[in-house]
Amino acid sequence: MEIKKQIASMLIAWRYAKGQTQSKVAKVLGVTFQQVQKYEKGQNGLSAEKLILFCQHYEINLNSFVDGDPYQVLDGATIPSHYKEKALTNIEKLEEVKNDKGRSYEDMVGQSLNPRTYL
Numbered sequence: 001m002e003i004k005k006q007i008a009s010m011l012i013a014w015r016y017a018k019g020q021t022q023s024k025v026a027k028v029l030g031v032t033f034q035q036v037q038k039y040e041k042g043q044n045g046l047s048a049e050k051l052i053l054f055c056q057h058y059e060i061n062l063n064s065f066v067d068g069d070p071y072q073v074l075d076g077a078t079i080p081s082h083y084k085e086k087a088l089t090n091i092e093k094l095e096e097v098k099n100d101k102g103r104s105y106e107d108m109v110g111q112s113l114n115p116r117t118y119l
Contacts, residue, residue, distance in 0.1 A: 006066065007051065008042040009091045013070035015040075016087035017077035018058050028057045042094055 015025055022036040029036070029050045038044040046054075055062045064073070070091050074084050 003066070004045050005042045005094055007046055008040050009070040009094055010065045010068050010073070011046065011054070012040050012087055012090050012094070013068075013073040014054075014058060014060055014064075016079060016083050017073050019079060019083075020058075025054070029053055040090065040094070 011025075015022070022033040022040070026033040026036045031050070035044065039046050051065060052062060054060070055065070071088070074087055077084065
């Protein structure tokens with residue numbers, strides 16, 4: 001799994017494990033909840049500063065974001081099962097995401113130069 005998706009999946013897992021909403025995490029990080037959504041979807045990367053801030057605030061080992069397993073985080077969390085299920089669904093969606101309507105990057109190489117692409 002690429003690092004951006006690894007960090008996104010761990011952010012999802014820890015946010016749910018700590019019982020936090022995207023709005024609460026956004027307030028801690030000093031960003032909008034929409035930005036947290038983008039972090040969790042892997043659309044935007046989380047800066048080192050924001051990642052460290054998140055870990056310090058929620059007392060999480062920074063190494064867990066690189067070496068950790070989001071499923072293990074959720075297994076150990078004492079949260080309602082429907083929250084675990086929602087977190088697992090979000091992580092699975094993240095793992096399935098492809099660029100540009102399901103096409104892989106390799107499929108799209110050079111297509112942006114084709115004027116018919118924009119019609």
